[in-house]
Amino acid sequence: MLLYNVTTIIEDNSADRWLQWMQEIHIPQVMQTGLFVSNRLLKVVDSPNEGVTYCAQYIAENMDNYLAYQDNFAPALLAEVNENFKNQQVSFTSLMEYIA
Template sequence: MYLYNITFIADDAVAAEWASWLVSTHIPKIMASGKFTSHKVWRIIDSPNEGVTYSSQYFFENLEDFVDYLQEHAPQVEAELYEKYGEKVVSFASTMQDEL
């Protein structure tokens, strides 16, 4: 099992609107790619960052699907986020493997 984690930090001024958009638009678009088996969103309560921090997690079974997502779907999804929120929402991603 693999996990694609995107951490988002949203300015307080847009955090509520952005969280609604995340759930109604962003996550469904990622899941519609068919590359992930499930997802989960967590609000990070001990973040040292200003603003509101979330971890959006997407689970997948094989690396080929993930690479396909990154090449075929991620650029458009990321562009939509930047176009809508600019620098008011920043993000970084990491990929993990369950080995234990």
């Protein structure tokens, strides 16, 4: 099992709109790919950054599913994020493997 984490720092004045968009549009689109078995959205409460920091996490059963998402869906979904929140957010990703 793999955990795909997307950490986003969003400007304060865009945070509410971004959060609603994530919950109503983006996360459902990611899950509709069928390549992740679950997801969660977290808010970082002790972030040292300006703005609001969130982590969207998606669980993939295996590397093939994660790579299929990256190859077939991630570019278009990332373009949509950039279109809707250009110059209002910065994101970075990490991929983690479950050990225990």
